[in-house]
Amino acid sequence: AQRVTQPEKLLSVFKGAPVELKCNYSYSGSPELFWYVQYSRQRLQLLLRHISRESIKGFTADLNKGETSFHLKKPFAQEEDSAMYYCALGTGANNLFFGTGTRLTVIP
Amino acid sequence: DADVTQTPRNRITKTGKRIMLECSQTKGHDRMYWYRQDPGLGLRLIYYSFDVKDINKGEISDGYSVSRQAQAKFSLSLESAIPNQTALYFCATSDARVSGTNNEQFFGPGTRLTVL
Numbered sequence: 001a002q003r004v005t006q007p008e009k010l011l012s013v014f015k016g017a018p019v020e021l022k023c024n025y026s027y028s029g030s031p032e033l034f035w036y037v038q039y040s041r042q043r044l045q046l047l048l049r050h051i052s053r054e055s056i057k058g059f060t061a062d063l064n065k066g067e068t069s070f071h072l073k074k075p076f077a078q079e080e081d082s083a084m085y086y087c088a089l090g091t092g093a094n095n096l097f098f099g100t101g102t103r104l105t106v107i108p
Numbered sequence: 109d110a111d112v113t114q115t116p117r118n119r120i121t122k123t124g125k126r127i128m129l130e131c132s133q134t135k136g137h138d139r140m141y142w143y144r145q146d147p148g149l150g151l152r153l154i155y156y157s158f159d160v161k162d163i164n165k166g167e168i169s170d171g172y173s174v175s176r177q178a179q180a181k182f183s184l185s186l187e188s189a190i191p192n193q194t195a196l197y198f199c200a201t202s203d204a205r206v207s208g209t210n211n212e213q214f215f216g217p218g219t220r221l222t223v224l
Contacts, residue, residue: 004150006150009148043215043216043217043218044151044198044215045214045215046212046213049212086150086151095141095153095156095166096151096153096213097153097167098143098150098151098152099150100148100149100150101150
């Protein structure tokens with residue numbers, strides 16, 4: 001069965017420090033991985049997807065099939081990065097399985 | 109701007125009552141979804157619909173039903189609400205015309221439902 005694990009419910013970093021939000025998945029097929037973000041008083045929205053291989057707002061994420069991971073990274077955290085981050089797994093039927101989320105707080 | 113809207117935004121009801129949550133979209137997307145969000149559990153898929161004649165159960169469909177009245181409207185019903193259905197409910201849409209198996213989903217603002 002498919003599963004997405006985000007081990008950290010809360011993560012606090014200082015402004016300018018590197019940040020890494022962890023995501024591990026379990027899926028027997030060919031996965032598509034996404035990061036969604038919800039800023040305060042805003043809707044849940046797509047941040048990035050692994051097939052795009054792009055950097056959004058300074059964030060990157062690499063799919064590591066050997067470790068079944070899709071960790072989200074940013075070298076220098078900004079205050080505006082404070083938000084709830086969800087890792088999501090797409091299984092080929094246009095359905096997404098979400099992790100439990102990590103609330104990131106960037107301390108000024 | 110094209111949008112996904114949900115009504116009501118907040119609802120308090122009693123155990124045993126029938127509740128309908130409505131979702132409308134002006135994005136022209138054919139695919140629509142209902143999720144519930146619980147603290148510590150993330151978002152879980154309740155039902156999804158790929159077009160007006162297509163309805164599919166998600167991970168946690170028990171106790172819920174849906175109706176796709178038109179391409180733009182997808183309603184979620186709780187036939188007899190119970191307290192453990194207290195949650196934040198999200199509607200989402202996606203566009204099948206966009207290439208790729210799993211397409212970006214666009215979320216509504218959410219409906220906070222409390223069942224007493």
